[in-house]
Amino acid sequence: xxxxxxxxxxxxxxxxxxxxxxxxxxxxxxxxxxxxxxxxxxxxxxxxxxxxxxxxxxxxxxxxxxxxxxxxxxxxxxxxxxxxxxxxxxxxxxxxxxxxxxxxxxxxxxxxxxxxxxxxxxxxxxxxxxxxxxxxxxxxxxxxxxxxxxxxxxxxxxxxxxxxxxxxxxxxxxxxxxxxxxxxxxxxxxxxxxxxxxxxx
Numbered sequence: 151x152x153x154x155x156x157x158x159x160x161x162x163x164x165x166x167x168x169x170x171x172x173x174x175x176x177x178x179x180x181x182x183x184x185x186x187x188x189x190x191x192x193x194x195x196x197x198x199x200x201x202x203x204x205x206x207x208x209x210x211x212x213x214x215x216x217x218x219x220x221x222x223x224x225x226x227x228x229x230x231x232x233x234x235x236x237x238x239x240x241x242x243x244x245x246x247x248x249x250x251x252x253x254x255x256x257x258x259x260x261x262x263x264x265x266x267x268x269x270x271x272x273x274x275x276x277x278x279x280x281x282x283x284x285x286x287x288x289x290x291x292x293x294x295x296x297x298x299x300x301x302x303x304x305x306x307x308x309x310x311x312x313x314x315x316x317x318x319x320x321x322x323x324x325x326x327x328x329x330x331x332x333x334x335x336x337x338x339x340x341x342x343x344x345x346x347x348x349x350x351x
Contacts, residue, residue, distance in 0.1 A: 195351060197316070200256075200316070200317075200319055201256055201319075201350070202231070202254050202255060202256045202319050202321070202349060202350060203232075203349060203350075204349075207348075208252065208349065209341065210238070210239065211237060211238055212237055212238075212239070214235040214243055215243075217235055217243075219251055222253055222275070223270075223274060224255050224271070224274075225266075225267065225270050227257060227259050227263050227267070228255040228258065228267060229255070229257070229258060232252060232253065233251075233252075234252050235250070236249065236251075237249050237250070250323065250324055250325055250326070251275065251322075252322075252349065253271050253274070253275050254271075254320065254349055256318060257317075260317050261295065264318070265315045267320040268296065268313055271320060272311075275311075275322045275324065276302050276311055276322070276324070281298075281299075281301060281302060281311055282300055282304070283301050283332050284298050284299070284300035285298060285339065286299055286312075290343075292343075292347075293343075293350060295315055295316030296314060296315045296316070297343070298312065298314075299311065299335055299338055299339060301329075305330050307330075308329070309324075310326065310327075310329050312325060312338075314346055319350050321349060323345060325338065
């Protein structure tokens with residue numbers, strides 16, 4: 151069983167690296183993610199007991215050390231929080247403009263409170279809780295809850311933001327340059343679902 155798990159993890163890593171290497175090779179362009187997105191990891195805890203983690207690696211993106219993102223006011227009713235930058239392979243640790251930002255929190259009080267926290271984090275990170283051309287609310291992935299991606303402004307600006315909330319957690323991920331059309335946004339969803347699984351346990 152362990153060998154099967156290791157093999158599955160290896161296959162997943164290969165798929166992830168294909169995605170992020172494509173991203174690195176097309177800096178400044180729209181990212182063309184592979185059709186086969188990384189398979190989401192199953193959470194180790196049941197709903198009602200999930201926790202936020204800040205792994206060194208999120209679907210091939212590496213956590214940036216020594217660089218602090220702007221402070222976030224997470225508000226009340228939260229437990230552990232994450233406010234970190236991640237970078238793609240091939241992106242220098244000094245190239246802050248190319249970093250992806252992850253902001254997430256454990257939430258006390260159930261889904262309604264988590265949704266309030268998600269909206270608050272959206273306002274803190276991108277200045278508002280509404281996105282343009284949102285997609286994915288009908289396909290939140292195995293973790294359920296509210297989960298979607300959208301454009302911060304005009305699609306051609308390539309400013310993509312994804313967010314989620316469930317009974318235990320809420321978070322926001324910036325994915326600048328990941329898409330500039332609604333079909334491209336839809337193709338990004340499986341990658342976002344996988345990233346969420348790396349952050350929630």
